[in-house]
Amino acid sequence: MNISPIAPFIKWAGGKRQLLPQISARLPENYHTYYEPFVGGGAVLFALCPECAVINDINGSLVNLYRQIKLSPEAIIDAVEQLDGEAETDRKVFYYAKRAAxxxxxxxxEYDVELAALFLYINKHCFNG
Structure with missing residues (x-):
């Protein structure tokens, strides 16, 4: 059920966004559950917007981020906004402190909302983020 495509909210090496036309052409027209073993940034998942999906990835922090967004979206938004609001004038020092945390x-x-927010913050503020 393709409602409207959603853009990935995180940058991920090996993203499949450029391959969406080729991947979509090879998918069956009808399926019950979409399985994504290497979700990464979720380009294929978000382009398809399936009714039922099972996602996975080898990166536990990434899986935690998706899980926390599913379970506590408001808490994730609040935590990320707090991180953005706390950023000091010396962003480099702040970034390294958050990376250490x-x-x-x-x-x-500790796979929780705070870890998910830190993971997203680091991804967005790192080199090429």
Whole structure:
């Protein structure tokens, strides 16, 4: 059920956005569930907007981000807006502090809203983000 395409909200290496015409041409016209083993930025998923989808990726932080968006979208928006609002005049120092906080949470295995927001923030503010 293609309602209207949604653009990926995160940059991801190996994105399939350029391949959408070729991928779409090879999909069956009818299917019950869309399975995406390598969701990344979700270009194919968002272009198709299927009624039922199962997504996965090897990157646990990325999967956590999608899970938190599904479960707590308002909390993610609030957390990211807070990060953007906290950015000091020295953005480089702020970025590295947030990256250190992200790495610490990863070491502890704290897959939560804060980790998801930090992951998204780092993705958007890193080199080429």
């Amino acid at each position: 992200y790495n610490e949470k990863m070491m502890k295995g």
